[in-house]
Structure formats: C-alpha cells, structure tokens
Amino acid sequence: MKIIRHTDPTWQETAAALNRRAEASDAVQEVVSGVIKEVRARGNAAVLEFTERFDGAQLTAESMAISQDELAGSWNLAGPDLLQSLIASHRNVFSFAQKSLRQNWSGTNEQGAQVGEVYHPFERVGCYVPGGSAPLVSTAIMTVTLASAAGVPEIVVCTPCGKDGTVNPGLLAALKLAGATEVYKIGGAQAIAAMAYGTETIRPVAKIFGPGNSFVVEAKRQAFGVVSIDLLPGPSEVLILADRTGNASFIAADILAQAEHGKDSQAGFITDDAALLDKVAAEVDRQCAKLSRQAQLRPVLEKGVFLLLAPSLEEGARLVNAYAPEHLTLITERESDILPLIRTAGAIFLGNDSPVAVGDFLAGPSHTLPTGGAGKSFPGLTVDMFQRRTSIIRLDKASVTLSEPIVRSFATVEGLDAHGESVAIRAR
Numbered sequence: 078m079k080i081i082r083h084t085d086p087t088w089q090e091t092a093a094a095l096n097r098r099a100e101a102s103d104a105v106q107e108v109v110s111g112v113i114k115e116v117r118a119r120g121n122a123a124v125l126e127f128t129e130r131f132d133g134a135q136l137t138a139e140s141m142a143i144s145q146d147e148l149a150g151s152w153n154l155a156g157p158d159l160l161q162s163l164i165a166s167h168r169n170v171f172s173f174a175q176k177s178l179r180q181n182w183s184g185t186n187e188q189g190a191q192v193g194e195v196y197h198p199f200e201r202v203g204c205y206v207p208g209g210s211a212p213l214v215s216t217a218i219m220t221v222t223l224a225s226a227a228g229v230p231e232i233v234v235c236t237p238c239g240k241d242g243t244v245n246p247g248l249l250a251a252l253k254l255a256g257a258t259e260v261y262k263i264g265g266a267q268a269i270a271a272m273a274y275g276t277e278t279i280r281p282v283a284k285i286f287g288p289g290n291s292f293v294v295e296a297k298r299q300a301f302g303v304v305s306i307d308l309l310p311g312p313s314e315v316l317i318l319a320d321r322t323g324n325a326s327f328i329a330a331d332i333l334a335q336a337e338h339g340k341d342s343q344a345g346f347i348t349d350d351a352a353l354l355d356k357v358a359a360e361v362d363r364q365c366a367k368l369s370r371q372a373q374l375r376p377v378l379e380k381g382v383f384l385l386l387a388p389s390l391e392e393g394a395r396l397v398n399a400y401a402p403e404h405l406t407l408i409t410e411r412e413s414d415i416l417p418l419i420r421t422a423g424a425i426f427l428g429n430d431s432p433v434a435v436g437d438f439l440a441g442p443s444h445t446l447p448t449g450g451a452g453k454s455f456p457g458l459t460v461d462m463f464q465r466r467t468s469i470i471r472l473d474k475a476s477v478t479l480s481e482p483i484v485r486s487f488a489t490v491e492g493l494d495a496h497g498e499s500v501a502i503r504a505r
C-alpha cells in the first residue's frame with residue numbers, strides 16, 4: 078500500500094498524478110487494431126484463431142454458438158441457491174431500469190409547431206459479459222436485463238469460454254433469466270469486432286454494451302462509429318472518502334473486496350483524519366491474512382492501493398473529481414456539504430453501512446460503470462442507452478406563417494435562398 082500525506086514534500090506531484098485520463102497503452106491499441114482488421118477481413122476463421130490463441134479453446138463455427146436448449150438446460154445446473162439470488166437481483170435491476178426508461182412526449186413551440194421525441198428500442202444489440210478471470214454472472218444481469226427492460230428484440234451476448242470450451246452454467250442461467258436471445262462463447266477484442274462488423278455466423282449489431290479488460294474496452298473504442306457504444310467500463314476500482322466518522326474495519330473490508338479482483342484493479346482511501354488512516358492501514362493487513370485470493374490480492378495491495386491524508390474533506394472531494402472513480406464511498410458527518418461537490422463518480426455509496434459489493438450484485442443501478450478516469454465524460458449504464466431517440470416536427474399554416482420571417486433571416490445570412498423560399502411558399 079502506498080501511503081501519501083499532504084505534508085510530504087512530493088504531495089503536489091502525487092496529487093496531480095491522481096488526475097487520470099482513460100487511454101489504453103500503445104501496445105494494447107496495436108494488438109486490438111490488428112485483431113479488428115483480421116476479423117473484418119476473415120470473419121469466423123479469424124475469430125476462431127484468436128480464441129485458440131488467447132483463450133486456449135478450440136471451437137468451430139457451430140460450437141461457438143450456445144443453443145437455446147443448452148441455455149434452458151443451464152437452469153437446472155445452476156443450483157437452487159444461486160437461482161434464488163439471480164431472481165432477487167434481477168427483480169431489483171429490472172424495476173430500477175423501468176423507472177429510468179425515457180417516455181415519448183409531444184408539445185408545441187413558440188410558433189405553434191408540434192414538436193416531440195419518440196423512443197424505440199434498438200433492434201439488435203451486443204452485450205459483452207467478461208469471463209477471462211472469473212465468470213461475471215452479475216454482469217449478465219447488470220447489462221442484459223436493461224436491454225430486455227427497454228424492449229430490445231435481439232440481444233446478442235459474447236462471453237469467453239474456458240480452455241475446455243465451456244461456459245459456467247450459472248452465467249448461462251443468468252443470461253437466460255435476463256433475456257439473451259443469442260449467446261456466443263467468444264471473448265476479447267475478437268468478440269467486439271465480430272459484433273461490430275459481423276461474421277458468417279454472427280450478424281452485426283447496432284450498439285455494443287458492457288465491461289471488460291483493457292483489450293475489450295479498447296476494441297469498443299475503436300469500433301465506435303461503425304456501431305455506437307455505451308461507455309468505457311474497464312478494470313474495476315473504488316475510492317473511499319471518509320472523515321473521522323468512518324469505520325476502519327468496514328473501509329478496510331471494501332478495499333480488500335476491490336483488491337481481490339486482481340490485475341489492474343485499484344482502491345484508494347482519502348481522509349482528513351490521520352488516526353483513521355493508521356487504523357485502516359492496520360485493518361487491511363489484519364483482514365487480508367484471512368482471505369483466500371492471496372494471489373490476486375498481494376499484487377494489487379502492492380501496486381494498486383493507496384491511502385491518502387488530505388488537508389481537508391473539501392480537498393479530498395477535489396481529488397475524487399480529478400480521479401473520477403468508478404465507485405465512490407462517502408462517509409462523513411458533513412454529507413450535505415460534501416456530496417454536492419462530487420461530480421465525476423460512476424456510483425456513490427453513502428455512509429458506513431453501504432458496501433460496494435451490494436451495488437455489484439444486487440442493489441438496482443447497473444454495476445457497469447466508467448473506469449480509469451472515463452467518469453469525467455461518461456455516466457454509468459442506463460436503460461435509455463438501449464433506446465434510440467428520434468424527433469418529430471409538424472407545422473400547419475398558422476405555425477409556418479409565424480416561422481417564416483425567422484427562417485428568412487437565417488436563410489439570408491447563410492446565403493440559402495431556397496431554404497427561405499421553401500417556407501415562404503407555404504406561408505403565402
């Protein structure tokens with residue numbers, strides 16, 4: 078763990094380094110553009126080759142698709158305990174999504190023209206569900222459920238398989254419950270390219286959703302334009318901002334829950350209370366010893382965890398905004414002062430009793446959230462991202478007459494006399 082104090086001589090530089098930008102390394106960009114190029118040119122053959130190279134699985138064009146029977150059968154393999162939990166989580170996520178659906182509306186403008194917005198679900202979307210280091214059963218619920226709630230008829234899912242070519246049955250059960258209509262057991266940049274450009278087996282989608290590792294996220298970024306995308310949800314992270322009212326054991330538990338994701342995940346703790354900082358550091362060490370995923374925890378604790386003593390909670394909030402964390406936990410007796418200052422967090426967890434893990438699995442908002450600083454430009458996944466909006470305009474004689482002089486002056490200055498005439502001809 079890195080410990081940083083505002084009294085350190087290097088404080089300014091360390092604080093400035095927390096101001097992140099979401100960009101993939103040159104190496105990742107290069108690998109991904111190579112994969113996309115191959116998949117565009119050679120379709121299935123390239124997808125299958127990359128699956129063998131990166132996932133160690135030998136698939137064929139037929140075996141890369143999971144049949145509806147296999148999907149339905151997963152329900153019996155998943156076990157009653159997991160099924161109950163999937164159903165509970167799905168209920169919360171579906172009901173949250175229904176509340177944030179956009180509705181059609183229609184009104185009149187100042188000239189009396191009818192104006193409004195109409196929303197339709199996308200016809201065909203792609204959801205990526207990560208599976209490289211763990212089967213992200215929860216991500217199936219947290220993306221596909223929103224597509225279903227928006228009424229998308231064709232929901233394609235790609236998720237990587239293990240070396241033996243299988244996908245965790247619990248993950249398949251979650252996909253079935255959430256409403257996936259096609260599932261392919263491919264992952265990484267090759268899966269994103271297949272959904273964006275299509276192959277002999279996978280018809281292209283209009284928009285791609287869902288989190289993944291740096292290869293997946295970079296592939297979505299490079300496919301943007303051919304398809305639209307939701308956001309850039311990469312390796313998971315948490316930041317905790319607390320004053321003296323923070324519970325050191327709870328805070329340490331959340332840091333460790335984050336660190337066990339392993340690899341590129343990050344956890345930070347910012348406080349204005351020096352005694353709390355020391356207690357949290359001691360608690361992290363104490364609790365870590367009892368956990369099972371030491372291989373994932375140790376490297377993250379070494380490189381990806383920092384504890385920071387800030388001169389004030391306001392300065393802490395400024396650092397939070399610069400960092401733009403995926404998850405922020407805010408614990409303070411001055412919540413009404415500090416909460417309004419936070420502008421870039423993907424999701425905010427309030428108070429000592431709100432573990433991030435409940436947001437990961439159950440609470441209701443999608444856990445698919447911007448990471449790596451992308452929170453400055455992107456919000457987390459919402460159901461309306463599965464709705465395509467269009468606008469409606471209708472005029473009549475009265476409103477066209479009232480609009481005409483205004484159009485004429487724009488047309489004159491822009492030198493577009495046919496525009497002016499197309500309105501005048503109706504107003505006369």
Ligand SMILES: NC(=O)c1ccc[n+]([C@@H]2O[C@H](COP(=O)([O-])OP(=O)(O)OC[C@H]3O[C@@H](n4cnc5c(N)ncnc54)[C@H](O)[C@@H]3O)[C@@H](O)[C@H]2O)c1
Pocket residue numbers: 108127131132206207208209210211213216237263264265266267288289290292293309310311312313338340341342403444445446447448
């Ligand atoms: N931000 C969010 O909302 C959110 C939610 C859930 C998960 N996540 C993150 O998603 C990530 C999932 O990552 P993962 O790796 O477990 O699964 P993944 O499915 O995203 O990635 C696995 C794929 O990456 C490809 N790959 C691996 N190494 C490669 C290489 N060297 N070159 C090219 N391709 C390669 C492989 O094709 C493999 O199928 C985690 O970092 C997790 O934190 C984020």
Ligand SMILES: [Zn+2]
Pocket residue numbers: 313334335338434437
């Ligand atoms: Zn998590």
